[in-house]
Amino acid sequence: MTATTAQTRRSMPATGDTLLDVQNLEKYFPIRGGLLSRVVGNVKAVNDVSFKIGRGEVVGLVGESGSGKTTAGRAILRLIEPTGGQVLFNGTDITKLSKGQMRDYRREMQIIFQDPFASLNPRMTVSDIIGEAMQIHNLHPGKGRIDRIAELLQKVGLRPEHMRRYPHEFSGGQRQRIGIARALAVDPAFIVADEPVSALDVSIQAQVVNLLQDLQEELGLTVLFIAHDLAVVEYICDRIIVMYLGRVMEIAPSRQLNTNPKHPYTEALLSAAPVPDPTVKRQRIILEGDIPSPINPPSGCVFRTRCRYAIADCANIVPELREVSPGHFKACIRDDIL
Amino acid sequence: MTHQGEVLLAVNGLKTYFSTDDGVVKSVDGVTFHINKGETLAVVGESGSGKSVTSLSVMRLIPTPPGKIVEGEILFTGKDGVQKDIVKLSEADMRKIRGNDISMIFQEPMTSLNPVYTVGDQIAEAVMLHQGKNKKDAMGVATDMLRFVGIPAPEKRVNEYPHQMSGGMRQRVMIAMALSCKPALLIADEPTTALDVTIQAQILDLMRKLQADVGMSILFITHNLGVVAEMADRVVVMYGGRVVEEGDVVEIFKAPRHPYTMGLLNSIPRPGEAHEPGQPKGRLEAIPGNVPNPLSLPPGCAFEPRCKFAVPDCSKAVPALEDTGHGHMSRCIRWRDFAQAQNEVTA
Numbered sequence: 076m077t078a079t080t081a082q083t084r085r086s087m088p089a090t091g092d093t094l095l096d097v098q099n100l101e102k103y104f105p106i107r108g109g110l111l112s113r114v115v116g117n118v119k120a121v122n123d124v125s126f127k128i129g130r131g132e133v134v135g136l137v138g139e140s141g142s143g144k145t146t147a148g149r150a151i152l153r154l155i156e157p158t159g160g161q162v163l164f165n166g167t168d169i170t171k172l173s174k175g176q177m178r179d180y181r182r183e184m185q186i187i188f189q190d191p192f193a194s195l196n197p198r199m200t201v202s203d204i205i206g207e208a209m210q211i212h213n214l215h216p217g218k219g220r221i222d223r224i225a226e227l228l229q230k231v232g233l234r235p236e237h238m239r240r241y242p243h244e245f246s247g248g249q250r251q252r253i254g255i256a257r258a259l260a261v262d263p264a265f266i267v268a269d270e271p272v273s274a275l276d277v278s279i280q281a282q283v284v285n286l287l288q289d290l291q292e293e294l295g296l297t298v299l300f301i302a303h304d305l306a307v308v309e310y311i312c313d314r315i316i317v318m319y320l321g322r323v324m325e326i327a328p329s330r331q332l333n334t335n336p337k338h339p340y341t342e343a344l345l346s347a348a349p350v351p352d353p354t355v356k357r358q359r360i361i362l363e364g365d366i367p368s369p370i371n372p373p374s375g376c377v378f379r380t381r382c383r384y385a386i387a388d389c390a391n392i393v394p395e396l397r398e399v400s401p402g403h404f405k406a407c408i409r410d411d412i413l
Numbered sequence: 414m415t416h417q418g419e420v421l422l423a424v425n426g427l428k429t430y431f432s433t434d435d436g437v438v439k440s441v442d443g444v445t446f447h448i449n450k451g452e453t454l455a456v457v458g459e460s461g462s463g464k465s466v467t468s469l470s471v472m473r474l475i476p477t478p479p480g481k482i483v484e485g486e487i488l489f490t491g492k493d494g495v496q497k498d499i500v501k502l503s504e505a506d507m508r509k510i511r512g513n514d515i516s517m518i519f520q521e522p523m524t525s526l527n528p529v530y531t532v533g534d535q536i537a538e539a540v541m542l543h544q545g546k547n548k549k550d551a552m553g554v555a556t557d558m559l560r561f562v563g564i565p566a567p568e569k570r571v572n573e574y575p576h577q578m579s580g581g582m583r584q585r586v587m588i589a590m591a592l593s594c595k596p597a598l599l600i601a602d603e604p605t606t607a608l609d610v611t612i613q614a615q616i617l618d619l620m621r622k623l624q625a626d627v628g629m630s631i632l633f634i635t636h637n638l639g640v641v642a643e644m645a646d647r648v649v650v651m652y653g654g655r656v657v658e659e660g661d662v663v664e665i666f667k668a669p670r671h672p673y674t675m676g677l678l679n680s681i682p683r684p685g686e687a688h689e690p691g692q693p694k695g696r697l698e699a700i701p702g703n704v705p706n707p708l709s710l711p712p713g714c715a716f717e718p719r720c721k722f723a724v725p726d727c728s729k730a731v732p733a734l735e736d737t738g739h740g741h742m743s744r745c746i747r748w749r750d751f752a753q754a755q756n757e758v759t760a
Contacts (some may be wrong), residue, residue: 139609140580246703247460276459277636278719281680281699288694303609306682310695330689347614348684349639353662361618362611365579 094165094265094297095128095151101159102143102150106370118369120146122321124160125396130264133291133298135308135329137344138318141366147318148267148301152184153177164265182212185258189270191250195242201228201253202238208261227256232286248279255286265297272307284311305348309333314402317341320377321369323396326404337405337413340378376407384412420490421630422471422598423447427485429463429470432478438707440466442654443485445734448598453624453631455645455662457638457677461704463654464634468600471632472517473499473507489515492597513543516591520603522583526575532559532586533571536593543594558589563619581612588619595627602634617643638681642666650674653705653715656734660741670743670751673716676700714745722747 101124103117121143128134138144150157153169161168169180185208188194195204205224209215215223225235231252242250251271258266268287272280288311291298302308308315309329317325317332317340325338336342346360362381367373373380379389386409394406429441441463448454458464469475470482471489487499491514499507516539519525527535536558537551546554552571559567562585575583584604591599601620605613617640624631633644641648641662648665650658650673658671669675679698688694702719711717713728720727726746734744737752745751 139611248703276704277638277677278459278680278700279703281697282701284682284697285699288696305610306684309684310682310697333684343611345684347610349613349617349637349643350684351638351642351666351678351681352683353642353645353666355642359614359618361614365581365612366609 092130093127093163094130094132095299096163096166097127097147097151097160098125098163099160100124100147100150100157100162102146102155103158116370119321119372120369121150121157122372124318124321124323126316126323126326128265128297128299130297131295132314133300133312135312135315136299136301136318137303137305137308137315139303139344139366141320141369142318143321143369144301144303144318145269148186148269148299151299152181152186152267154186178211182208182261183263184265184267185261185263187251187254187258187266187268187271190274191247191254192242192274194254195250197242199241200238201240201242204242204253205238205257205260208257212261214261223260224256227259230259230290231256232282246279247275248282251275251283252286255283255290259290259294263296265299267299267301269301270303271300273302273304280307287311305333305344317344320366320372322377322406323404324378324406326396328402331400331403335413337399337403338378338407339382339384339412342413343381384409419450420447420488421450421452422490422632423486423488424467424471425486425488427467427470427487428483429466429475429480430483431480433708436708439654439710440480440707441470444651444654444656446649446656446659448630448632450597450630451624451628452646453633453644454647454649455633455635455641456649456651457635457641458651459636459704461653461707462651464651465602467651468517468602468632468634471499471600472511472515473502473504489598492595509543512539512591512596513594514596515598515600516594516596517600517602518584518587518591518604520606522580522587522607523575525587526583528575531572531574532578536571536586536590539590540593554593555589558593559586561592562586562589562623563615564589580608581615584608584612584616585619588616588623592623592627592629596629598630598632599624600632600634603636604633605640606635606637613640620644638666638677650677653710654707655715655731655744656742657716657744658742659734661739664739664741668741668752668755670737670741670748671716671745672720672722672747672751673700675751676719722750 100121102121103119105114106116108115124147136144149155151162157170162170202224205227206220209220224238228235228237233252272283300308300312312329314328315332316323319340324340336345343360343362364381367380375390375392376394379385388408392408394408396404396406398404425445427441427444431438431440444467456464471487482500488496489499490496533552533555536555540546540551540554556567556571559570564570564585605616635641645662648662649656652673658674680700700719705715713730714732717723717727732744732746734742737743737748
């Protein structure tokens with residue numbers, strides 16, 4: 076294990092200016108059972124995940140439910156405590172920081188949640204929601220804070236007079252804009268966007284995607300964009316990380332991942348997405364069965380039980396993430412496929 | 414898909430209204446469409462478009478009060494070959510149709526199965542009711558149905574409870590239940606929205622195979638245009654409680670004649686359109702504004718406030734649903750302009 080993890084770390088893409096360097100991140104949730112509530116097992120939600128994000132880069136984190144993508148996103152921000160590994164932010168390992176020290180870093184790292192209905196406190200006005208983080212970090216004290224809130228609302232396509240209203244007075248798309256304004260309130264360098272458009276109507280999704288893209292470019296934000304929809308991700312991300320059952324399967328620049336996937340899981344995921352063109356009839360790769368339980372994942376490669384290229388060795392070897400072409404990494408032992 | 418051209422279900426001028434404290438919500442306001450035998454009709458729309466209320470009206474599952482079918486007819490020809498108007502049927506007659514001639518699968522397979530009964534019991538219930546089979550035979554049918562929808566070890570699974578199964582498995586159980594009495598019409602209300610894409614691909618694949626086997630018609634309600642392209646023969650696009658466009662699936666995607674449909678098609682990211690490294694990223698063409706409030710729809714065309722092609726006449730009266738040729742219908746006063754523009758591009 077130690078040998079492979081060291082190799083994994085070395086083989087990660089080295090961009091000129093790395094903002095976030097995630098090394099062998101691990102999040103196990105203990106399962107307790109029996110009379111004494113002893114730990115009888117672990118849900119390995121995130122297992123040995125390593126990647127880097129360059130400053131100003133937009134990276135997609137894609138996977139199905141149970142892949143660990145949301146857990147990874149939250150563990151990076153320490154919204155849940157990782158059980159292993161390091162998260163280097165600007166070179167500092169934030170997993171070692173105390174709560175008080177962490178507070179200063181939280182100013183730099185914010186999150187946008189999936190559900191615009193559950194993530195805004197219904198009893199707070201929009202100005203309270205957006206101003207709360209500024210208050211905690213003592214930014215823009217006094218009258219300046221109201222001006223700043225007004226400015227943020229305009230930035231996300233709402234009007235300053237909206238600040239006195241409550242969340243229930245807004246539509247889903249507008250609420251997501253409030254969530255974005257809240258994340259931007261403390262001038263963060265890094266944002267985790269956890270499925271920010273999945274809960275929105277189709278005609279509203281494009282508005283929010285465009286807004287995120289504009290803000291990212293204008294403010295030079297670094298973004299980890301978590302999603303299950305590869306089509307949205309490839310549109311706005313520079314690179315994409317594909318996860319399955321807690322592990323990274325493939326990392327590649329967006330276009331390369333879509334046109335030339337190197338991992339059988341990515342191939343199947345791309346093939347499964349329905350194409351909005353009725354004249355296209357293609358042979359689809361239908362994956363058999365369901366994603367296995369993360370309590371007892373398959374030995375060797377976690378994807379082998381559903382992989383059409385699996386060979387005997389796949390059950391014995393945990394494939395390391397290795398670079399197969401510049402900037403393109405895959406965790407698969409076979410080079411004679413794809 | 415078999416096109417026998419024989420109409421199975423004809424919805425004419427359906428109006429389903431809900432009375433609320435704030436006023437009457439015209440969820441479905443004069444909807445007309447039909448489904449032929451063996452055909453898949455997709456109804457596309459966003460939240461508040463009235464697509465789900467339309468399907469619940471066909472099943473007569475509108476909670477009354479507050480809801481009510483106030484006008485229109487729903488003509489359906491059941492397995493007995495007799496055409497009936499579902500709006501006028503007694504509750505007892507309706508019960509004979511539900512689950513037998515028309516069945517329905519829902520978006521959330523977790524909440525639409527009863528957690529305290531085994532899946533076998535739940536499938537057998539409809540079989541005993543509609544086919545008069547005894548419990549033992551009905552459980553046999555349940556096992557066969559589970560095998561039919563591709564559940565491994567059906568003899569064992571038939572005695573399991575919903576919580577013992579994954580989301581995709583549960584949706585298969587729902588489908589097994591819906592098909593157990595060989596219905597003429599299957600209503601599928603967002604059946605894959607809660608599922609992962611690889612599981613969605615499995616379920617869509619299964620639905621296509623079963624349709625070919627059983628020969629039923631499918632009313633497929635969805636907001637996912639990718640799923641529409643894959644499953645539908647014909648498409649109905651709804652907005653603000655009305656049908657705004659209807660036509661053959663290829664026509665709808667290649668030559669849309671309503672600005673809302675055009676906007677939807679432009680606003681979705683298409684697979685394989687990622688930018689080259691170092692090149693500027695693409696931009697989606699978003700539809701501005703919000704889905705209209707059903708309590709205060711615009712006086713004319715419901716889409717007018719968001720429409721980039723709107724002219725003053727658009728807000729004067731609700732446009733009629735006009736035939737643009739070959740049964741391709743559009744509720745837009747400017748459809749001729751779009752047809753002409755497209756002809757000029759192709760010419």
